Amino acid sequence: MTNTRTAPLAGVKVLELGSMYAAPTAGRMLRDFGADVIKVEDPNAGDMARQWQPQKDGQSIGYVRLNSGKRSVGVNLRSAEGQKVVRDLIAQSDIVIESFRPGRLEKWGMDYDTLAADNPGLILTRVSGFGQTGPYKARPGFGTVAETTSGFAFLNGWPETPPTAPPFGFADSIAGISAAFGSAMALYRRSATGEGSVVDVALYEPLMFILGDAILNYTTTGEIMQRHGNASGAASPRGIYQASDGGWLSIAASAQSIAMRLFDAMGRSDLKDDPRYATNEARMANNEIVQQTVREWVASMPRPEVLAILDAHEVVAAGVNDSSDIVGDPHFLERTLSAVTSTPLGAGALVPGPVLHMDGYDGPVYDGLASVGEHTAEVLAERLGIDGDAIASLVAAGAVSESGATER
Numbered sequence: 001m002t003n004t005r006t007a008p009l010a011g012v013k014v015l016e017l018g019s020m021y022a023a024p025t026a027g028r029m030l031r032d033f034g035a036d037v038i039k040v041e042d043p044n045a046g047d048m049a050r051q052w053q054p055q056k057d058g059q060s061i062g063y064v065r066l067n068s069g070k071r072s073v074g075v076n077l078r079s080a081e082g083q084k085v086v087r088d089l090i091a092q093s094d095i096v097i098e099s100f101r102p103g104r105l106e107k108w109g110m111d112y113d114t115l116a117a118d119n120p121g122l123i124l125t126r127v128s129g130f131g132q133t134g135p136y137k138a139r140p141g142f143g144t145v146a147e148t149t150s151g152f153a154f155l156n157g158w159p160e161t162p163p164t165a166p167p168f169g170f171a172d173s174i175a176g177i178s179a180a181f182g183s184a185m186a187l188y189r190r191s192a193t194g195e196g197s198v199v200d201v202a203l204y205e206p207l208m209f210i211l212g213d214a215i216l217n218y219t220t221t222g223e224i225m226q227r228h229g230n231a232s233g234a235a236s237p238r239g240i241y242q243a244s245d246g247g248w249l250s251i252a253a254s255a256q257s258i259a260m261r262l263f264d265a266m267g268r269s270d271l272k273d274d275p276r277y278a279t280n281e282a283r284m285a286n287n288e289i290v291q292q293t294v295r296e297w298v299a300s301m302p303r304p305e306v307l308a309i310l311d312a313h314e315v316v317a318a319g320v321n322d323s324s325d326i327v328g329d330p331h332f333l334e335r336t337l338s339a340v341t342s343t344p345l346g347a348g349a350l351v352p353g354p355v356l357h358m359d360g361y362d363g364p365v366y367d368g369l370a371s372v373g374e375h376t377a378e379v380l381a382e383r384l385g386i387d388g389d390a391i392a393s394l395v396a397a398g399a400v401s402e403s404g405a406t407e408r
Contacts, residue, residue: 005360007034012187015040015089016070017077018099019047021143021169022203023127024066025176026097030183031069032354032364035095038379039067039370040086043074043401046372057344059369064343065351068366073380074373074401081399083108085380091118092383095183099127102137112198122196123186125179131202146171146203151211158229171207177355178206236283237262237290240320247303248320251294251310256280258316265313266297342368373401 012035016027031037041047052060076082116122129141147153147165157164182199214225230239235254242248253259263271271277276286283290298306310317326332338353354363380386394400
């Protein structure tokens with residue numbers, strides 16, 4: 001379909017005061033749909049995420065994924081002059097995303113009421129470890145802490161293994177997407193009322209929402225849900241299985257009709273009438289026997305053959321992909337993956353694009369990555385009308401920094 005509409009957030013001005021993972025994820029979500037995102041960075045070190053591993057030619061791969069396409073302004077927020085620059089930029093912004101520990105902005109004289117006096121429609125999206133309220137609000141928090149306090153790590157893994165945190169920014173990513181969702185809701189409300197608002201996102205809360213069945217289960221039955229490995233604890237059969245060629249695949253027979261079709265696909269239609277397997281409740285009571293039956297069937301054939309049979313019977317299943325599988329898959333190449341260009345990562349770099357698709361909008365491009373302060377002069381002139389001499393004075397005072405070249 002041709003791109004007949006502008007980006008849904010075209011014209012929205014976002015100031016990103018966040019660093020590391022969660023808040024920049026929110027910034028990227030908004031930028032993906034057309035917002036102009038200006039990233040404020042420490043003039044000397046920049047965002048700490050620039051130092052993350054893995055790297056290629058001195059460039060953090062993770063940083064590129066979250067920050068390509070944003071403009072960078074180098075500001076020393078510990079100086080009075082730098083704080084004034086940021087307050088002036090906030091006065092010209094629709095959305096401000098910040099991830100300081102609660103109370104830091106207030107210490108700098110940037111509480112919401114003060115900021116809203118200059119910008120009544122301001123949306124201030126705040127991402128922190130434990131939120132802006134509650135007994136733990138002053139505690140620092142990273143994704144790992146959110147993954148443990150939310151209950152996720154306790155449920156992740158096998159009964160015989162320790163609680164396990166994920167090897168990627170799971171909680172941060174979900175919190176960042178939630179922060180973007182909250183920002184969009186606040187924009188919608190502002191369009192109706194003219195009022196700005198504060199969006200308060202705690203790193204652990206979106207993840208705790210996903211795990212909510214565990215809380216409801218405990219408060220209604222008194223049972224603490226445990227680790228089940230690749231099983232769900234809710235439906236059977238479900239899991240990850242190894243084929244005869246060593247390849248892995250997943251099967252999710254979580255609905256009754258799918259479980260019945262799986263038994264047909266396996267050539268075991270007799271199981272459909274066996275009282276031990278005829279219902280999900282019965283299958284869960286005999287889950288290990290069911291799982292062993294499925295494991296043995298999958299292990300009898302190469303993965304492509306197993307998947308072909310399952311597909312023919314409309315059983316929900318898929319191969320367990322590694323990154324090489326993903327980038328070689330025509331579906332993902334057409335729909336999901338986007339090129340990252342003009343960075344040290346080189347030709348062929350691909351990144352997952354927007355998390356959803358909208359009719360009439362083709363999506364963003366990821367072209368180039370700003371160095372720390374690359375757009376300082378441009379943004380201050382554009383937004384604040386500050387000329388070259390005034391910018392030079394701010395640079396001399398150590399309030400802001402400039403950089404001459406994009407990291408290419």
